[in-house]
Amino acid sequence: MKFVFKLLEPNKVFSITSKAPKYVMALFIIVISIGLLEALIFSPEDYKQSHSVRIMYVHVPAAWITLGIFTSMTILSLSGYIFKNKNFFLIAKSLAPSGLVFNVIALVTGSIWGKPTWGTWWAWDARITSMLILALFYLMYLLTWRIYENKDYVFKITTIITLIGIINVPIIKYSVEWWNTLHQPASINLLSKSSIHSSMLFPLLIMTAAFALFSLLIFLMKYNTELIKIKNKGLDRL
Amino acid sequence: MINELIYMNGYGLYVWSAFLFTFISFTSLYVVTKIHYVKEKNKFESKFGALDSKKAEVARSQTINREILSRTSNI
Numbered sequence: 026m027k028f029v030f031k032l033l034e035p036n037k038v039f040s041i042t043s044k045a046p047k048y049v050m051a052l053f054i055i056v057i058s059i060g061l062l063e064a065l066i067f068s069p070e071d072y073k074q075s076h077s078v079r080i081m082y083v084h085v086p087a088a089w090i091t092l093g094i095f096t097s098m099t100i101l102s103l104s105g106y107i108f109k110n111k112n113f114f115l116i117a118k119s120l121a122p123s124g125l126v127f128n129v130i131a132l133v134t135g136s137i138w139g140k141p142t143w144g145t146w147w148a149w150d151a152r153i154t155s156m157l158i159l160a161l162f163y164l165m166y167l168l169t170w171r172i173y174e175n176k177d178y179v180f181k182i183t184t185i186i187t188l189i190g191i192i193n194v195p196i197i198k199y200s201v202e203w204w205n206t207l208h209q210p211a212s213i214n215l216l217s218k219s220s221i222h223s224s225m226l227f228p229l230l231i232m233t234a235a236f237a238l239f240s241l242l243i244f245l246m247k248y249n250t251e252l253i254k255i256k257n258k259g260l261d262r263l
Numbered sequence: 264m265i266n267e268l269i270y271m272n273g274y275g276l277y278v279w280s281a282f283l284f285t286f287i288s289f290t291s292l293y294v295v296t297k298i299h300y301v302k303e304k305n306k307f308e309s310k311f312g313a314l315d316s317k318k319a320e321v322a323r324s325q326t327i328n329r330e331i332l333s334r335t336s337n338i
Contacts, residue, residue: 039327065282066268076271080281087285126292134281141277239289246296253303253331260310263318 033112035252042245042252049242057235063228071225078225080138086233088131088156090240092194094124095159098166099187106184114180117187118170119247123240125163132156143207151200152208155193162190307331 031037064082071078098117105113135153136146147153169182196203201210212221219226269275311332314322322328 036325036327039330043330061282065278070272076274077277079271079274079278083281083285122292122296126288130285130288133284137277137281137284141274243292243296246293246300250296250300250303252327253300253307256325256328256331257303257307257310259325260307260314260322263314263322 030108030110030112035112035115035255039249039252042249046242046245046249049238049245053235053238053242056231056238060228060231060235063231068228069222069224074142077138077141080134081225082228082232084131084134084138085229086236087127087134089233090236091124091127091131091159091163092197094120094127094240095163095187095190096194098124099191102180102184102187105180111176111180114183115251116244116248117183119244119251120240121163121167121170122247123243125160125167127236127240128156128160128163132160139207148207150206150208151204152197152206155197155200158193159190159197162186162193166190304331 060082064079068079068082070076098120101113101117101120105111105117132153135156139148140146166183166186169179169186173179173182200206201208213219213226213229221229269279271278311319311322311328323332
């Protein structure tokens with residue numbers, strides 16, 4: 026385990042994280058271009074929802090990624106607390122802004138999709154409400170970093186926030202099965218047959234890859250900024 | 264073809280506004296993150312420039328400091 030921690034030391038990874046963004050950016054532009062062509066032009070319209078189904082190509086990847094980011098933040102915060110490794114907290118902090126933005130995208134595009142399909146912009150439905158609660162956890166997490174100066178205190182509070190917030194993640198996932206909701210059940214299942222046709226699944230996966238690359242890009246930029254911030258403080262101490 | 268792409272059977276307004284909102288969110292997040300990065304980097308460079316030669320030598324002995332100084336614009 027110590028070997029892994031040594032490999033992840035900021036001094037060692039900075040040479041990689043500082044060079045990586047330009048390559049990630051180039052790859053993101055290529056993948057998003059293919060994804061947009063597929064999502065807006067080549068993929069078929071739905072027999073029931075017509076062209077409004079195309080909103081799925083931004084709504085679903087954003088929702089998947091925000092859930093993935095929050096889960097990663099929880100694991101990182103908990104690992105940081107258990108192994109007393111500050112770098113884990115730094116990685117979690119660098120992931121949070123893109124997590125929040127993807128959460129907002131999922132909520133807003135879901136709302137836009139709701140109008141033509143359900144006839145309303147918003148409903149206090151289990152899935153939508155639990156996603157809104159997740160956004161509040163993201164906000165609390167980011168505000169904690171901003172408000173408090175004492176780092177040990179921040180590490181403790183942010184770990185508690187993620188640990189409480191992670192309870193909401195399975196609620197979001199299973200809300201459509203546990204309660205009667207307006208939101209449709211999942212069309213893609215890892216363990217059983219998906220109900221989505223391959224002509225729609227392919228653009229969805231491409232867009233998910235593009236969104237994942239974008240969150241990686243933002244994470245790298247934010248992580249580099251945090252490392253430079255630490256080094257700035259180091260120069261003050263010289 | 265172009266008209267169909269724009270109007271999408273009457274759903275164009277919804278589809279395009281969802282994609283536009285996503286695009287604006289991505290751009291804003293990228294720009295804000297970039298501004299923070301450039302600000303911290305400039306701060307580092309000016310602090311480093313203000314160091315006397317002995318302290319600058321100590322600071323330069325750290326690989327990460329050399330890496331920061333060597334990358335003027337990498338994102």
